Every structure is written in C-alpha cells, then in structure tokens.
Amino acid sequence: MKTRFAAVLPLTLAAALAVAGCSGGDPAPENADAGNTAQAGKEGGHAEEEGEIELTPQQIRAAGIELVRAVRSGGGALTLPATIEGDPQGMQVVSAAIGGRVVSLTRNLGQSVGRGQTLAVIESREAASLNAEIEAARARLGLAESNLRREQRLFNERVSPEQDLIAARTAATEARIALRLAQQQVAAAGGQGGALNRVSIASPLSGQVVARSVTLGQTVAADAELFRVADLSRVAVTLALSPADAGRVRPGSDIEVVAGERRSVARVDFVSPILDEATRLATVIAVIDNRLGQWRVGEPVTASIRLAGGDAGAGSVLVPQSAVQTVEGRQMVFVRTEHGFRATPVTLGAPSGDNVAVTSGLRGDEQLAGANSFTLKAELGKGEAEHGGH
Known part of the structure; x- marks a missing residue:
C-alpha cells in the first residue's frame, strides 16, 4: 500500500477551475474534472510525492524534532549524544584546611583569576596561631x-x-628549618600569611571561577569547599562505548563535535580499560581546544567518532537508532527535504552502540529527523488516513 501525504489542493482553486470549465457552454468531457484537478495540483504549488510531509523550520522546532546526519564510513563510525565537560586536568577545588570566618572575597562567578592570586581571606584563632x-x-x-x-x-x-x-x-640551620615548617603549615591550610589572625586563600591555577560556595561573613568548617576554578582553554567530551567499539578507538583519534552550526575536532585523550559497573560500557574522554571560548561546560552536543579496523558497519551508513521508525511493518527514516521530510524505507544491519547500520536506502550524506521523529510517523499515518477516506 503506498503512503502519500502532501499539501491538500485548496478547495477554492479547484472550484474556480470547475466553474471556468463549464462557462464555455460546451459539455465537458468525462475526464475533465480529473484533468483539471491534476493541472491544479501542479499549478497550486508542489505535486504530491509519496511519503512527503511538509513542515516549515518553525514547525520543526516547535515539534522538538532534532536533526541528525547519517554517516558513511568504511571502518565504521558512531554518532552519539554527549555533553561538554571541564577538562579533568584543568579544574580544581579550592578549600581551606582551617575553619573560620570569611572576611574577604575577591572573585565572583565567571571572573578570571591568576595562579597564586587571592580568592578569599579567612579570619580565625587557628590562623592567628599559625x-x-x-x-x-x-x-x-x-x-x-x-x-x-x-x-x-x-x-x-x-x-x-x-x-x-x-x-x-x-642552631641557625634548625631555625631555618623551623621557619620553613611554619610557612608550609600555612600553605597546607590552603593559603598565604596575612594579618596575624588571617590567612589568604590563593588560587592553585589560572582560569575562571566556575563555582562559589561561600558568602561574605560566613563561618566555614575546615576543608570546606570555597571555590572551583577551571581552565576553560581546554574542555572535554565524554562518551560511553560498548567494549567492542571502545576496542577500536585509540588515543589520538579524532572526534567531530557538532552543535547547531558550530563544529570542532576533539582528540581522544583517554580510553578506559575498565568498564562501568552499572552500564558495562567503557568511558572515552576527548579534549577540545577551547581557547576561542565557543564551547560551554554542560552544553549538549553530538559527537561522531570514526572507528578503526573491523568489519562491523564496513561500507554501510550509520544513523542514530532514534531516527528509525516502523511504518506498516517497514523500517523508515525521515529525510530532510526543502519543504519538510520524506519517509524513506531502509534496510537495517547490525546495531553499533546508539546507532544502527543502514545497508540500503541512504547515500550517507542525508540529514534526518532524529529525536521526536515519532511525531512524523504519526503525521504520516494521519495523512494516509485522510487520503484513504476520499
């Protein structure tokens, strides 16, 4: 059964053509209405095409339909949702090893700080003793x-x-050692000496303040977190791969990170040799050069990683499993067109992580409906029902 859905011919246009056909006084042939209707379909905009669903970009956004791309790779590739995170090597928690009252805060959220610069000043009896x-x-x-x-x-x-x-x-040597020990005790408290009853808390690295847990005048306990400072010139993206896929990823491999019109190439820095106990997946961490500041920590992105070697998925097209819908027993994907989407039958191969191989039906460079593509399936069924009733 063919599934057809397109813009319905405007009734006013059809009626106008019918009146024009009768006004000449000559009897209209039996097939005149059919001919006029076909001609009107051509003149009225877009001819019906099988499986076409017309949607504007605004309607696509309103429906929450995510656009994804099919990926062709001779060695296989994975396209996964991911989140931008701070570089694990470039983020540190700032705390004070002594408790006391916060009497000064020199940095707020988002502000830059240099290594060794003061972030806060704590006043306490222990600081006075040190x-x-x-x-x-x-x-x-x-x-x-x-x-x-x-x-x-x-x-x-x-x-x-x-x-x-x-x-x-x-005696001079012992006195020198005692002074160094006293200074190191202050450093171990998380800061530098100040006034006799105060200790200054210094930043351990250059970066931005991304979290602040204290307010001025607050009394804090020993070892309480005060700030988090991050060097955001490098950020990371973390992926969870099956053991088979993780075995085909090497440190130094490239990962393409995409969000809207922004694209960057990340480089794999770490492939975990240990599986997560809960998910039984391996963690892969890739680092992105973010000196231009185009990526924000916590931002959702799509990451495409090319796999090395192996035959799984070779010569096939990989699409996210969320892009595949079952329509009347057939596997379909919805390919983005100039005026909306086109339902396209596909033949599926083996799954690969959150993706599935498509062995026929796609070229490999199409843009598809991903998350929430089930709304297009529902719209397709509604259009088929409407046409079946005429």
Whole structure:
C-alpha cells in the first residue's frame, strides 16, 4: 500500500477551475474534472510525492524534532549524544584546611583569576596561631644567624673554639628549618600569611571561577569547599562505548563535535580499560581546544567518532537508532527535504552502540529527523488516513 501525504489542493482553486470549465457552454468531457484537478495540483504549488510531509523550520522546532546526519564510513563510525565537560586536568577545588570566618572575597562567578592570586581571606584563632608561629620562627632564625656571624668572627680571630662555631651553625640551620615548617603549615591550610589572625586563600591555577560556595561573613568548617576554578582553554567530551567499539578507538583519534552550526575536532585523550559497573560500557574522554571560548561546560552536543579496523558497519551508513521508525511493518527514516521530510524505507544491519547500520536506502550524506521523529510517523499515518477516506 503506498503512503502519500502532501499539501491538500485548496478547495477554492479547484472550484474556480470547475466553474471556468463549464462557462464555455460546451459539455465537458468525462475526464475533465480529473484533468483539471491534476493541472491544479501542479499549478497550486508542489505535486504530491509519496511519503512527503511538509513542515516549515518553525514547525520543526516547535515539534522538538532534532536533526541528525547519517554517516558513511568504511571502518565504521558512531554518532552519539554527549555533553561538554571541564577538562579533568584543568579544574580544581579550592578549600581551606582551617575553619573560620570569611572576611574577604575577591572573585565572583565567571571572573578570571591568576595562579597564586587571592580568592578569599579567612579570619580565625587557628590562623592567628599559625601566623604567630611564623613570626616566632623568623625571629629565632634572625637571632641564630646573628649568633653565627659573631661566632664566625670570633673563630677567625682565634678567640672562640671551633666547637662554638659548629653549634652556632647547627642552631641557625634548625631555625631555618623551623621557619620553613611554619610557612608550609600555612600553605597546607590552603593559603598565604596575612594579618596575624588571617590567612589568604590563593588560587592553585589560572582560569575562571566556575563555582562559589561561600558568602561574605560566613563561618566555614575546615576543608570546606570555597571555590572551583577551571581552565576553560581546554574542555572535554565524554562518551560511553560498548567494549567492542571502545576496542577500536585509540588515543589520538579524532572526534567531530557538532552543535547547531558550530563544529570542532576533539582528540581522544583517554580510553578506559575498565568498564562501568552499572552500564558495562567503557568511558572515552576527548579534549577540545577551547581557547576561542565557543564551547560551554554542560552544553549538549553530538559527537561522531570514526572507528578503526573491523568489519562491523564496513561500507554501510550509520544513523542514530532514534531516527528509525516502523511504518506498516517497514523500517523508515525521515529525510530532510526543502519543504519538510520524506519517509524513506531502509534496510537495517547490525546495531553499533546508539546507532544502527543502514545497508540500503541512504547515500550517507542525508540529514534526518532524529529525536521526536515519532511525531512524523504519526503525521504520516494521519495523512494516509485522510487520503484513504476520499
């Protein structure tokens, strides 16, 4: 049974042609109405074509129909939905190892910060104790170095024995170590020394503040998260592949990332040798150069990855499984046309992840209806019913 759906011929145009045919006074042939109707169909816009569904771009967007592309690859390819994430190597949590009251915040969300620059200042008794230890250690070091200089001078003048010089050197070394230890305790608290009862929390890397968990005047506990700083010059896209597909992906492979009119090439950085316990899929992480800032963390994208070797899917076209609908027992995809979509029968091969191989029916460069393509199936059935009733 052929499925036909197109723009219905306007009744006013058909009626006008019928009147014009009778006004000449000559009896119209039996097939005049059929001829006029066919001619009107041609003059009225678009001739009926099998499986055609006319939709404007606005109607496509309103229906939530996602447009995807078929992919042809000799070695196989996968087209998967993915999400832009921060580069795992370029994001750090900023916290303070001591608790206290936040008395200063120097950065807000989205603002840039350099490595070592102050993000916040915390005031507490513990900070006062740490800073006091630094001051005491610095004073002891100054005294020990002064004593060492004196003992060196006395030893050179043969007034003081070498044993006293060695003792002075040891005391100066110990004082130096004590000062470094006190300074490292402040650094371990997550910041740098400030006023006697305050500690400054510094950024561990250059980037942007992407999260802030504190407000001015808030009392925070030790090890509480204060900020997250991310270097967004590189972002990542994470894919979950079946073990068979993951085995055909190598670090350094290219992945095309698409969102609307924007396209970038990501490079595979990591292929997990361990499967996720829940999904039994392997994680693949690819990194994108984002120095131009065109990608945002959390943004949904479509990622196409070309698989190396193997025969699965070889010489076939891969489409997302969401693009395939069953109409009257036949597998169909909806190919984007100038005026909407055309229902196209296809022959399917083996599935590959979230995609399925199409062995016949497509060239491999078509744009298809993906998510929500079932609305087109419903519209196709409605159009068929309307034509079947006339």
